[in-house]
Amino acid sequence: MSRALNHPDLVLRPFAERSQEETGWTDRLARMLFSATLRPWQQRALRARRRYQPLLEVVRDHNPGVASLDDAALRARIDRLRPGLRREGFTPERTGEAFALLREASGRVLGRRHFDTQLMGAWGLLHGRLVEMATGEGKTLTAALAAATAALSGRPVHVITVNDYLAERDAQELGPFYRFVGLDAGAVVQGLPTAERASAYARPITYCTNKEIAFDYLRDRVELGVRQSPLHLSLERLGGARAGTGLVLRGLHFAIVDEADSVFIDEARTPLILSATAPGEALAENCKQALALAQELQPGTDCVIEQAAHRVVLTDQGMDRVDAYAQDLPGIWTSARGREELVCQALSALHFFRRDEHYVVAEGKVQIVDESTGRILPDRSWERGLHQLIETKEGVNLTDERRTLARITYQGLFRRYLVLGGMTGTAKEVAGELNAVYGLSVVPIPLNKPSRRVMAPARVFLTTAEKWQAVAAEVQHIAQVGGRPVLIGTRSVKASEEISAVLHERGLPHALLNAKQDTIEAEVIAQAGHAGRITVATNMAGRGTDILLDDDVIQRGGLHVVLTEYHESRRVDRQLFGRCARQGDPGSCSTLVSLEDEIFTLHVPWPTRLARARLAAGSALPPTLVQVLRRLAQARAQRLQAQVRVQTLKQDQQLDQLLSFSGRQP
Numbered sequence: 001m002s003r004a005l006n007h008p009d010l011v012l013r014p015f016a017e018r019s020q021e022e023t024g025w026t027d028r029l030a031r032m033l034f035s036a037t038l039r040p041w042q043q044r045a046l047r048a049r050r051r052y053q054p055l056l057e058v059v060r061d062h063n064p065g066v067a068s069l070d071d072a073a074l075r076a077r078i079d080r081l082r083p084g085l086r087r088e089g090f091t092p093e094r095t096g097e098a099f100a101l102l103r104e105a106s107g108r109v110l111g112r113r114h115f116d117t118q119l120m121g122a123w124g125l126l127h128g129r130l131v132e133m134a135t136g137e138g139k140t141l142t143a144a145l146a147a148a149t150a151a152l153s154g155r156p157v158h159v160i161t162v163n164d165y166l167a168e169r170d171a172q173e174l175g176p177f178y179r180f181v182g183l184d185a186g187a188v189v190q191g192l193p194t195a196e197r198a199s200a201y202a203r204p205i206t207y208c209t210n211k212e213i214a215f216d217y218l219r220d221r222v223e224l225g226v227r228q229s230p231l232h233l234s235l236e237r238l239g240g241a242r243a244g245t246g247l248v249l250r251g252l253h254f255a256i257v258d259e260a261d262s263v264f265i266d267e268a269r270t271p272l273i274l275s276a277t278a279p280g281e282a283l284a285e286n287c288k289q290a291l292a293l294a295q296e297l298q299p300g301t302d303c304v305i306e307q308a309a310h311r312v313v314l315t316d317q318g319m320d321r322v323d324a325y326a327q328d329l330p331g332i333w334t335s336a337r338g339r340e341e342l343v344c345q346a347l348s349a350l351h352f353f354r355r356d357e358h359y360v361v362a363e364g365k366v367q368i369v370d371e372s373t374g375r376i377l378p379d380r381s382w383e384r385g386l387h388q389l390i391e392t393k394e395g396v397n398l399t400d401e402r403r404t405l406a407r408i409t410y411q412g413l414f415r416r417y418l419v420l421g422g423m424t425g426t427a428k429e430v431a432g433e434l435n436a437v438y439g440l441s442v443v444p445i446p447l448n449k450p451s452r453r454v455m456a457p458a459r460v461f462l463t464t465a466e467k468w469q470a471v472a473a474e475v476q477h478i479a480q481v482g483g484r485p486v487l488i489g490t491r492s493v494k495a496s497e498e499i500s501a502v503l504h505e506r507g508l509p510h511a512l513l514n515a516k517q518d519t520i521e522a523e524v525i526a527q528a529g530h531a532g533r534i535t536v537a538t539n540m541a542g543r544g545t546d547i548l549l550d551d552d553v554i555q556r557g558g559l560h561v562v563l564t565e566y567h568e569s570r571r572v573d574r575q576l577f578g579r580c581a582r583q584g585d586p587g588s589c590s591t592l593v594s595l596e597d598e599i600f601t602l603h604v605p606w607p608t609r610l611a612r613a614r615l616a617a618g619s620a621l622p623p624t625l626v627q628v629l630r631r632l633a634q635a636r637a638q639r640l641q642a643q644v645r646v647q648t649l650k651q652d653q654q655l656d657q658l659l660s661f662s663g664r665q666p
Contacts, residue, residue: 016251017416052120058096059103059119066104071180074108077101078152078181085153090126098149099123102181106141109177114138114145117448122146125256125421130440134447135425135575136546136582143256143423144174150254151183151204155419159207161258163375164189165521171207178205188212190378198248210263211272211377213249214413218274218406220247252417260422261571264438265430267370268410269644271652273383275404282331283401286342287385287392289333293325294346305351308602309640312347314340342385349389356494359390360515365399366391369493369515371539376515409652411437411645425578426571433642437649449584452558453577457623458591458630462615467594468502471564474590475534476508478560485533485553489576490514491565496536499564503534510534529553539572547579558587566591566599566630568637593626603633 069077078101084094099119107113114122118138124131125146133139147157161167171187178185186200188208197216200206208216223246257263299305302318314322322343326333333339355361359368360376366387368377381387381399388398414420415438422440431442461467475486490496493514500512513524513535528535529549547559559580567573580587595601595615600608607629611621 016253016418018252018418052116052123054092055096055099055123056116056119058092059100062097062100063104066100069104071108074101074105075180075182078105082152082154085149089153090123090149095123095126095149098152099145102145102148105181106144106177109180110141110174112141114141115448117445118142118145121423121445122149124443124445125423126150128419128421128440129443130260130422130424130427130434130438131443131445132427133423133425133445134451135578136585137425137445137448138583139258139423139425140170140174140546143258144170144177146256146421147205148178148181148183150419152181155254156201156250157205157253158213158255159205159258160210160213160255160263161207162262163209164212166258167207167209167212169522188216194248201249210257210267210410214272214408214410215274216248217252217413218272218408220249221406222274223247254419255414255417255421257414257420257422259424260440261424261427261430261434263410264414264422264434264440265645266569266572269641269648271407271409271648272413273404274406275381275383283385283388284392284398286332287346287389287398289325289329290342290346291349291389291392293322294343294350297321297343297347299351303347305347307351308636310348310352312344312351314344345384345386346389349386349393353386353390354494355394356497357492360493361394361396362516364396366394366396367515407652409648411649412652414438426574429569429571429638433645437645451581452584452586453581454586454588455577456588456590458593458626460611460615460621460626461592461594462596462612464498464594464596467564467592468499471499471562471592472502472506472508474592475503475562476506479508479532479534482556483531483552484556484558484560485529485531485547485549486535486560486562487528487547487576487579488534488536488562488564490536490538491567493538495565496538500536503536508534510536513537529559531556539576546582549585554585558585560587561589563589563591563593565593565597566634568599568603568634568641570630570634599633599637600629603636604629607632 066074066077078098081094081098081101085098088094099114099122103114103119115138117133118141121131121133121137121139121142122145125143126149131142133142143159147159150157159167159170161170168187168189171185175185183204185205185207186203188197188200188206190209190212192200200208201216297303297318302315302321304313304315306312319340322339323336326339332342353359357369358371359366361367362376368380368382369375370377382390383404385401388401391398420438420440422434427434427442428444434440434442459470461470471488475488478484479486488499490499493516496512496514500510503510511524511527511534513521515538524535524537525547527533529547531550531553549558553559561577561580563573563576577589580589593600595608595612600611611625611629615621
């Protein structure tokens with residue numbers, strides 16, 4: 001992928017990025033079948049250390065000489081690497097020398113030397129691969145090694161993660177290491193002023209979230225206006241104009257995406273839209289009227305509500321009722337298409353979006369909760385009037401409607417990077433899609449130490465109330481009798497508050513971490529590894545979180561993790577389990593779910609009814625039957641989400657082709 005640095009389109013662009021020629025379907029099919037779908041024997045071959053043996057041998061050869069250098073000599077040696085890396089690229093000889101020097105620097109500055117497995121991961125990142133490293137194997141330090149090597153070669157590096165907390169934390173904690181080797185790192189987080197953003201992006205290494213980089217890219221596109229196309233840019237140069245004035249980004253050179261499956265897959269269903277305020281005088285009245293009508297429409301008769309696909313369709317009878325209701329109403333109600341879309345959006349607001357699951361009401365505003373990360377998305381809103389309809393439903397002041405200025409999908413954005421690498425602990429389930437869409441081959445990395453995680457068989461309960469009581473009883477025994485810390489994982493804010501109430505009833509002190517308490521995240525995580533500590537958390541604690549254990553906790557068996565509801569993706573479940581038993585530490589996991597959980601009732605309703613009848617009759621569900629239900633439900637959910645991602649990507653490509661001259665988006 002590094003050959004893309006010499007792509008001919010770059011001379012015509014305001015900043016470096018890969019052009020978006022669409023490959024043929026035969027190429028995409030071959031890439032999916034041959035490169036990404038790793039057969040078991042291929043996986044074993046990739047895991048074998050001998051694949052990385054040439055690199056590791058170069059590092060070992062340099063170790064004795066590097067260790068004998070004082071700090072000044074080590075810095076000078078690192079500085080002398082730059083011309084060779086820039087000239088020769090990431091060859092085993094040059095990269096091995098860089099890794100040896102940087103590993104020594106990390107050990108001196110941070111007190112952490114890279115393991116051989118982390119060297120392997122960094123090598124994969126430098127060569128545009130998606131590196132699958134088990135949770136707890138040190139992806140943060142792996143990314144730092146690759147980022148420093150790439151930055152020493154002169155490439156601006158973006159290290160992209162899933163939330164502001166991780167971006168700011170990593171930039172701050174790794175800053176001394178980067179400065180020691182002659183580099184610097186900045187962090188771009190929500191609310192950072194434009195001048196400071198530009199300053200952060202101007203540094204050799206920039207830590208940011210996927211959402212911040214996407215919206216900064218869109219703002220730059222709006223700043224460029226009609227000058228985005230190669231033709232316009234070349235005409236500007238002929239006229240002596242300097243393109244790119246006022247841009248925040250320097251280009252899309254080299255990206256390392258942490259938790260890559262979350263960014264590339266889970267968050268790729270919805271396009272990112274940059275918008276501006278467009279006040280509407282009749283907005284509030286239209287929303288009230290649409291919600292009033294939607295509440296009268298009968299599912300199955302007037303409309304079809306497809307919960308799993310999040311889709312609403314009005315029947316002929318429903319259309320007749322909408323037409324009759326709108327007969328004497330002005331404005332949008334006079335348009336057949338306009339009133340149909342408004343009513344469908346109102347039905348969506350009523351049936352698909354639930355408070356404390358998809359959004360919270362805080363400070364008198366409806367604030368979206370990211371389902372993948374469990375965090376609030378400030379200053380984000382749903383489009384096409386949906387946000388205002390939900391505000392009307394919740395009785396808060398309406399915000400103005402938004403007019404779209406630019407849009408992009410994560411698929412469209414990340415495929416523009418000249419070199420793209422990624423890291424995650426859970427990639428094998430979506431390896432084919434990652435390769436077909438992003439051109440990323442998944443490279444598994446072996447464990448540094450054997451895993452000591454103990455998994456208990458899943459337990460299933462008839463009702464949610466029974467599940468919460470069982471969770472509380474198990475947690476009480478492990479925390480109070482065993483003296484071990486416990487992390488209880490929930491899918492939503494509502495669920496986290498339900499189990500918190502049950503724990504309060506039993507007199508069990510605990511910490512609660514969800515979208516409403518995100519300001520205390522660092523404090524809660526810092527204490528989550530103490531003996532007897534109970535922590536209830538949404539997906540905020542599922543990715544990128546390193547819970548440090550007290551020494552006596554390790555002797556008692558380590559952290560215990562409780563999964564209280566299966567997610568639509570098994571990858572998210574595995575991420576939660578990965579909070580325990582990291583780097584050879586002991587740890588255990590248990591799964592306690594209910595047949596009232598949405599994953600079962602929504603995606604496998606008929607098998608769930610049979611299972612409920614069996615439980616109600618007093619018969620236990622065998623663990624194998626529970627796993628069959630889970631696999632069926634998660635497989636159906638993933639198929640539906642994959643269809644949405646494919647449709648989103650197609651729409652993005654069609655808009656790019658339609659608007660290729662101006663580069664503007666509708």
